[in-house]
Amino acid sequence: MDRQYIREHGVIERYLRGALTADEEQAFEEAYLGDPDLLDQVQAAERLRDGIKELGRTGRLEQLRAPARWRQWLASPQYAVAASVLLAVSLGFSAMLYVENVDLRGTGLSQTFERTRLVRLEAYRGNNNVTPISAPETDERIVFALDAVAYDTYRATLLRRDGDQFERILTRADLEADDETILVGVPGRVLQPGAYEVLLEGRMNDWPADRFEEFTRMDLRVLPRN
Amino acid sequence: MVETPDPALEAQISAELVKRIGLGDRRAEEELVRRYQRGLIYLVQRRTRDPQLALDLAQDTFRIAIEKLRQSPIEQVERVGAFLRGTALNLASADVRKHVRRGTTADSDAVDAAADDAAGPFDNVSREQDKRLVRKLLDELPVQRDREILIKTYLEDQDKSAICEALGVDSAHYNRVLFRAKERFRELLTTAASQRGLKLVDS
Numbered sequence: 453m454d455r456q457y458i459r460e461h462g463v464i465e466r467y468l469r470g471a472l473t474a475d476e477e478q479a480f481e482e483a484y485l486g487d488p489d490l491l492d493q494v495q496a497a498e499r500l501r502d503g504i505k506e507l508g509r510t511g512r513l514e515q516l517r518a519p520a521r522w523r524q525w526l527a528s529p530q531y532a533v534a535a536s537v538l539l540a541v542s543l544g545f546s547a548m549l550y551v552e553n554v555d556l557r558g559t560g561l562s563q564t565f566e567r568t569r570l571v572r573l574e575a576y577r578g579n580n581n582v583t584p585i586s587a588p589e590t591d592e593r594i595v596f597a598l599d600a601v602a603y604d605t606y607r608a609t610l611l612r613r614d615g616d617q618f619e620r621i622l623t624r625a626d627l628e629a630d631d632e633t634i635l636v637g638v639p640g641r642v643l644q645p646g647a648y649e650v651l652l653e654g655r656m657n658d659w660p661a662d663r664f665e666e667f668t669r670m671d672l673r674v675l676p677r678n
Numbered sequence: 679m680v681e682t683p684d685p686a687l688e689a690q691i692s693a694e695l696v697k698r699i700g701l702g703d704r705r706a707e708e709e710l711v712r713r714y715q716r717g718l719i720y721l722v723q724r725r726t727r728d729p730q731l732a733l734d735l736a737q738d739t740f741r742i743a744i745e746k747l748r749q750s751p752i753e754q755v756e757r758v759g760a761f762l763r764g765t766a767l768n769l770a771s772a773d774v775r776k777h778v779r780r781g782t783t784a785d786s787d788a789v790d791a792a793a794d795d796a797a798g799p800f801d802n803v804s805r806e807q808d809k810r811l812v813r814k815l816l817d818e819l820p821v822q823r824d825r826e827i828l829i830k831t832y833l834e835d836q837d838k839s840a841i842c843e844a845l846g847v848d849s850a851h852y853n854r855v856l857f858r859a860k861e862r863f864r865e866l867l868t869t870a871a872s873q874r875g876l877k878l879v880d881s
Binding site (some may be wrong): 462463481482484485494 | 685691716717718720760763764799800805812813815828829833835860863867
């Protein structure tokens with residue numbers, strides 16, 4: 453008599469309630485005599501059975517058998533209403549996150565890059581200083597290095613300029629300076645040939661909340677690849 | 679998951695023990711007792727419902743078996759377990775037992791030491807703890823239907839097919855629930871036994 457037979461034919465349970473045939477009983481007892489693990493199984497099942505019977509005798513099993521309070525509440529109309537409202541709210545929130553996620557994918561934030569190019573941008577403050585770069589490959593990332601000043605955090609915005617019109621391409625917030633330099637990563641595919649401007653704003657922690665101050669703008673020209 | 683015992687290996691071990699005992703190997707006698715005594719005591723206890731009597735009968739069984747094996751091998755050397763079982767069940771009859779206790783003379787250190795080494799892994803877990811563990815197990819089962827499977831099986835002693843029909847589950851699901859529940863309960867028992875063992879050592 454092997455384990456599979458014992459399991460599939462409920463041999464332990466039938467043994468415990470004396471329902472095996474004589475042949476089955478002999479085979480099963482011979483099997484567990486020399487098999488301590490099988491004997492453990494039999495004894496554990498017997499204690500489980502005795503424990504359940506004891507709980508049944510003392511009436512405590514009914515408590516376990518009945519749905520618990522929280523399970524009853526789960527089945528109540530109040531729960532159904534609350535769950536429906538929660539579901540509606542979470543669906544709305546999920547939709548919002550999805551839209552944002554699509555936007556992020558659109559800007560390539562979740563993209564992995566084969567190459568990275570570091571470009572230092574100089575503030576033009578009165579000069580007509582334009583930094584030219586060749587149009588990046590789609591799998592390339594451009595990291596702009598910008599000079600920091602005394603702000604605690606920074607916000608950088610990349611704008612595409614068409615005459616007097618500006619189109620926001622992307623914004624990176626909560627940037628912090630490292631060694632007086634701010635690094636801003638931009639996926640290459642958003643930098644099509646054309647004129648751009650990088651707006652940098654700063655904020656002090658002890659200033660009124662959420663108040664950014666513009667402190668520099670840098671011109672950038674993306675040239676077609678040769 | 680526990681490995682399936684190998685019947686061929688069991689037969690080989692049995693034949694080896696029988697042969698060695700026949701050659702006067704006292705260690706083989708010890709091995710025989712160590713290997714089969716727990717199961718034999720449990721088996722006899724189920725028949726007699728008397729733990730002390732079961733212990734006595736198991737010792738008598740080993741005395742008879744060793745005496746016999748020292749003199750000549752049994753017919754089926756690969757089934758010494760069956761031989762022990764048959765002897766024990768014969769002894770479980772009170773009349774036979776009295777006769778044997780008068781007539782058995784084989785001396786064996788292995789048999790004398792048997793009672794010291796027959797404890798099961800859950801023996802130090804009290805029945806009160808059992809109840810707590812059962813409640814914990816039932817409470818852990820997330821599906822009411824699975825609790826019902828256990829209750830109908832063990833409290834109401836219902837047949838598997840009747841339970842499957844009543845609860846609308848198939849045989850595979852029933853087997854799975856029962857197997858997992860028993861394994862979990864065994865795990866709870868083992869943990870409780872080891873913690874109790876530690877407390878005893880501490881105190």
